[in-house]
Amino acid sequence: MKQYEMVVGLExxxxxxxxxxxxxxxxxxxxxxxxxTHVCPVCTGQPGVLPVLNRAAxxxxxxxxxxxxxxxAEVSIFARxxxxxxxxxxxxxxxxxxxxxxxxxxxxxxxxxxxSKSVGIHRIHMEEDAGKLLHAIGSEELDHSLVDFNRGxxxxxxxxxxxxxxxxxxxxxxxNALKAxxxxxxxxxxxxxxxxxxxxxxxxxxxxxETRFGVRxxxxxxxxxxxxxDALEFEFRRQVEAVEAxxxxxxxxxxxxxxxxxxxxxxxxxxxxxxxxxxxxxxxPLAAEAEWISRVKSGLPEGPVARRSRLIxxxxxxxxxxxxxxxxxxxxDYFEAAAASSGAESAKTLANLMTTELLxxxxxxxxxxxxxxIAAPHLGRLAALVDKGVLSSKLAKDVFAKMWETRRAAEDLxxxxxxxxxxxxxxxxxxxxxxIKANARAAEDVKAGKDRAIGAIVGAVMKLSKGKANPALxxxxxxxxxxx
Amino acid sequence: MTKRPFELTVEEIARAVREGRLSAEEAVSSxxxxxxxxxxxxxxxxxxxxxxxxxxxxxxxxKRKAGRPLGLLAGVPVAVKDNILVQGFExxxxxxxxxxxxxxxxxxxxxxxxxxxxxxxxxxxLDEFAMGSSTENSAFFKTANPWNTACVPGGxxxxxxxxxxxxxxxxxxxxxxxxxxxQPAAFCGIVGLKPTYGxxxxxxxxxxxxxxxxxxxxxxxxxxxxxxxxxxxGRDERDSTSADKSxxxxxxGWEAGIEGLRIGVPREFFIKGLDPEVEASVRGSIETLESxxxxxxxxxxxxxxxxxxxxxxxxxxxxxxNLARFDGVRYAFRAPGGxxxxxxxxxxxxxxxxxxxxxxxxxxxxxxxxxxxxxYYGKAQRARTLIxxxxxxxxxxxxxxxxxxxxxxxxxFGEKTEDPMAMYLSDxxxxxxxxxxNASVSIPCGLSKAGLPMGLQLIAPAFGExxxxxxxxxxxxxxxxxxxxxxx
Numbered sequence: 022m023k024q025y026e027m028v029v030g031l032e033x034x035x036x037x038x039x040x041x042x043x044x045x046x047x048x049x050x051x052x053x054x055x056x057x058t059h060v061c062p063v064c065t066g067q068p069g070v071l072p073v074l075n076r077a078a079x080x081x082x083x084x085x086x087x088x089x090x091x092x093x094a095e096v097s098i099f100a101r102x103x104x105x106x107x108x109x110x111x112x113x114x115x116x117x118x119x120x121x122x123x124x125x126x127x128x129x130x131x132x133x134x135x136x137s138k139s140v141g142i143h144r145i146h147m148e149e150d151a152g153k154l155l156h157a158i159g160s161e162e163l164d165h166s167l168v169d170f171n172r173g174x175x176x177x178x179x180x181x182x183x184x185x186x187x188x189x190x191x192x193x194x195x196x197n198a199l200k201a202x203x204x205x206x207x208x209x210x211x212x213x214x215x216x217x218x219x220x221x222x223x224x225x226x227x228x229x230x231e232t233r234f235g236v237r238x239x240x241x242x243x244x245x246x247x248x249x250x251d252a253l254e255f256e257f258r259r260q261v262e263a264v265e266a267x268x269x270x271x272x273x274x275x276x277x278x279x280x281x282x283x284x285x286x287x288x289x290x291x292x293x294x295x296x297x298x299x300x301x302x303x304x305x306p307l308a309a310e311a312e313w314i315s316r317v318k319s320g321l322p323e324g325p326v327a328r329r330s331r332l333i334x335x336x337x338x339x340x341x342x343x344x345x346x347x348x349x350x351x352x353x354d355y356f357e358a359a360a361a362s363s364g365a366e367s368a369k370t371l372a373n374l375m376t377t378e379l380l381x382x383x384x385x386x387x388x389x390x391x392x393x394x395i396a397a398p399h400l401g402r403l404a405a406l407v408d409k410g411v412l413s414s415k416l417a418k419d420v421f422a423k424m425w426e427t428r429r430a431a432e433d434l435x436x437x438x439x440x441x442x443x444x445x446x447x448x449x450x451x452x453x454x455x456x457i458k459a460n461a462r463a464a465e466d467v468k469a470g471k472d473r474a475i476g477a478i479v480g481a482v483m484k485l486s487k488g489k490a491n492p493a494l495x496x497x498x499x500x501x502x503x504x505x
Numbered sequence: 506m507t508k509r510p511f512e513l514t515v516e517e518i519a520r521a522v523r524e525g526r527l528s529a530e531e532a533v534s535s536x537x538x539x540x541x542x543x544x545x546x547x548x549x550x551x552x553x554x555x556x557x558x559x560x561x562x563x564x565x566x567x568k569r570k571a572g573r574p575l576g577l578l579a580g581v582p583v584a585v586k587d588n589i590l591v592q593g594f595e596x597x598x599x600x601x602x603x604x605x606x607x608x609x610x611x612x613x614x615x616x617x618x619x620x621x622x623x624x625x626x627x628x629x630x631l632d633e634f635a636m637g638s639s640t641e642n643s644a645f646f647k648t649a650n651p652w653n654t655a656c657v658p659g660g661x662x663x664x665x666x667x668x669x670x671x672x673x674x675x676x677x678x679x680x681x682x683x684x685x686x687x688q689p690a691a692f693c694g695i696v697g698l699k700p701t702y703g704x705x706x707x708x709x710x711x712x713x714x715x716x717x718x719x720x721x722x723x724x725x726x727x728x729x730x731x732x733x734x735x736x737x738x739g740r741d742e743r744d745s746t747s748a749d750k751s752x753x754x755x756x757x758g759w760e761a762g763i764e765g766l767r768i769g770v771p772r773e774f775f776i777k778g779l780d781p782e783v784e785a786s787v788r789g790s791i792e793t794l795e796s797x798x799x800x801x802x803x804x805x806x807x808x809x810x811x812x813x814x815x816x817x818x819x820x821x822x823x824x825x826x827n828l829a830r831f832d833g834v835r836y837a838f839r840a841p842g843g844x845x846x847x848x849x850x851x852x853x854x855x856x857x858x859x860x861x862x863x864x865x866x867x868x869x870x871x872x873x874x875x876x877x878x879x880x881y882y883g884k885a886q887r888a889r890t891l892i893x894x895x896x897x898x899x900x901x902x903x904x905x906x907x908x909x910x911x912x913x914x915x916x917x918f919g920e921k922t923e924d925p926m927a928m929y930l931s932d933x934x935x936x937x938x939x940x941x942x943n944a945s946v947s948i949p950c951g952l953s954k955a956g957l958p959m960g961l962q963l964i965a966p967a968f969g970e971x972x973x974x975x976x977x978x979x980x981x982x983x984x985x986x987x988x989x990x991x992x993x
Binding site: 062065066067068069070071072073074101103105107110111112113168295296297298299302303304305 | 588589590596598603606608609610612707708709710711712714715716742743744745746822823825826829830831832834835836846850870873874875878882
């Protein structure tokens with residue numbers, strides 16, 4: 022049977038984290054706000070209005086381009102993309118077309134097998150977002166549509182990769198790496214659920230060894246990285262089956278239906294819009310001065326790769342731990358803030374608490390790092406308590422749960438609940454003696470060399486001590502008492 | 506005999522109000538009465554803001570009584586072309602599609618007028634979306650030329666020109682995309698300034714051809730035009746194409762004499778189709794300037810013959826995009842009936858726009874289509890560069906270019922409505938200046954045998970308004986402009 026390969030290029034829209042919109046001073050971040058409250062004459066397309074470019078948005082866009090090692094255009098041009106739709110108040114979107122501000126960058130990232138991959142960035146351009154149509158209120162379907170312009174005019178960049186991605190796992194890794202780079206550069210929070218990062222995928226298939234491209238389809242409505250991966254897998258199979266069956270593929274746009282786990286044709290190339298792009302006469306060409314660019318460059322925060330190396334070096338953490346901690350800038354920031362309280366010597370315990378307890382809870386409850394009820398210094402001190410022997414790791418988990426519920430500091434909870442670990446030898450010895458008495462059979466077994474039997478005695482000590490006995494001490498004292 | 510307030514110039518009213526010899530209310534009332542007595546025959550106004558105007562006037566009078574300083578246009582009634590937004594009042598751009606649209610904000614120029622204590626008197630008629638040269642394309646009614654009511658006032662700013670010529674106001678704002686201020690100024694015998702592109706903010710002007718549009722004043726005297734420019738001009742943060750230049754920079758030297766001023770007369774502006782009477786009066790004015798000490802020589806603008814063709818690619822292309830927002834979704838007219846989104850668009854735009862606007866939207870949509878873009882829009886942009894270069898070359902030799910504003914004096918209603926090309930040719934001499942973005946003005950240069958005014962066009966390099974006014978002022982002194990139109 023013939024071998025096929027998947028050829029993928031991704032178009033990623035990212036919302037720039039500015040306070041105001043791209044061409045007016047309305048606030049961004051209207052997600053969840055009452056409809057049409059973050060609007061003005063400019064972003065609702067009243068007659069006579071004119072756009073004024075947001076300098077902060079340009080800076081964030083350039084940060085993204087610099088972080089992705091792009092070439093920056095001396096002059097870029099804003100163009101109008103003309104089409105009618107009720108969520109587009111001017112009936113054109115201000116975008117960049119023939120002369121985008123950034124081209125020819127690249128993104129390097131690690132794959133699961135530990136190898137590294139580099140994908141070219143074809144171009145990045147700036148554009149404004151459209152509004153939103155509502156077809157229902159709550160569960161009630163409307164017989165008309167409503168339009169909300171809060172999101173209209175929000176600054177976006179579109180990052181177009183070269184078609185150099187060769188599989189769904191590579192696509193998944195590319196997106197994660199891209200998200201981390203943009204978050205670390207302070208370009209965007211990249212929260213997909215809030216639409217701050219959106220992805221369209223272009224995919225074609227070809228026989229392995231073939232250098233020409235096949236006929237591509239563009240897949241839209243991919244709301245998560247997982248959707249991207251699943252949709253690419255489905256589309257790969259669909260295209261391969263079609264080719265195998267001798268069918269001719271057509272260039273088309275397809276929609277991913279996550280519930281049915283399949284793509285469906287939306288429109289073919291022939292039905293595509295003619296956007297009648299032309300340079301927007303209301304905006305001057307954008308010329309960034311070299312001096313300004315170098316200032317933006319020098320102000321760039323540390324990227325995820327550099328951050329990872331530094332964490333490994335400064336805190337002696339495993340590369341796996343650092344990979345996890347730097348997958349998200351907010352998480353990395355949280356770690357460093359916590360480590361400042363725990364001390365570097367407790368960093369490993371802290372990292373364990375974060376990768377297991379904290380991330381477990383975050384994923385289970387679907388909260389943002391920013392909304393985590395445990396302040397970073399509090400978690401740092403919890404790690405220190407474990408390392409000082411005040412708490413066992415098991416108790417630490419209980420304290421963690423209490424901290425999450427009450428937002429209080431670890432020390433306070435430990436004191437209040439009397440949870441601190443008992444390491445007093447005299448006290449522990451009394452518990453050990455009582456436990457051996459009550460488990461004579463097990464004691465004999467241990468003496469006879471059946472090490473595993475010790476568990477029953479340890480368990481009894483823990484029961485007697487209400488879990489507070491220092492486990493290392495318990496083990497030692499049992500062995501001493503039984504003379505082994 | 507003392508003059509009635511409506512006969513006064515902008516400067517005279519502002520001075521009299523500031524000095525307390527005339528109240529703003531008297532000034533405004535006098536013009537309101539004038540409108541009541543003659544506008545039924547002229548029909549310059551789409552909307553007269555009687556209550557609002559009187560209220561503004563009383564505020565100015567109170568301010569004076571309180572001893573607070575008054576602005577440059579204290580108590581001066583100003584009419585505003587109805588494609589410029591005045592907050593709270595209907596702004597239609599002469600189109601059915603905007604009928605009922607209440608402006609959500611003030612245009613920057615209106616804000617500046619109000620800041621200088623001017624009184625907004627009303628909104629004037631125009632060709633729909635400023636597309637036309639006779640004001641006959643207004644969706645509402647035609648405006649008559651005050652000099653002969655069987656004739657058009659020119660266009661597209663016909664209402665503003667007629668209002669000033671007939672003394673219904675001493676100052677009106679218009680907009681000029683291809684001659685829409687200068688040509689009606691010529692037809693109505695007044696001063697019409699198209700400032701340099703970027704000198705006056707376009708924020709709040711309903712866009713037609715964004716790279717060509719410019720707001721400017723109509724006045725009856727040259728120094729009134731200077732004063733109006735001082736108020737409305739200058740950098741505006743809300744318009745990215747607004748130049749970082751002050752009006753004073755542009756006006757520098759305007760009061761100097763014209764001794765030694767070099768004036769170029771482009772041979773391409775004296776062609777077949779130019780009315781002999783217009784030619785004679787234009788040449789007469791140029792001779793007057795020469796006799797006052799200017800040096801006159803012939804220049805050439807070889808690519809100006811492509812100006813109309815180029816204009817009718819660029820302006821409609823931009824218009825097709827600018828007018829796309831009038832879709833019936835958010836404001837003003839929405840056609841009743843119909844099913845679904847496509848029909849909403851088709852019916853609203855089909856019923857809302859008039860034939861000339863539709864013609865230009867279709868022209869522009871075609872010119873921007875993929876596959877045709879380079880052949881039309883791309884080529885037109887290159888031609889535009891050549892036209893611009895012609896001016897640059899000419900301005901190396903001369904300070905100013907002089908010629909006719911329009912090939913003829915005002916024509917009769919209906920004379921050119923059947924033939925769009927004939928109508929388009931009315932702007933043949935004015936379009937090049939919009940293409941180049943430089944400064945130009947039309948000033949009256951005489952009356953035809955039929956008693957219709959004719960205009961001389963002066964063109965200066967960008968931000969050369971001072972030079973325009975230098976020559977205009979000299980000519981006004983040497984050859985006093987024909988007086989107010991006699992309107993029954």
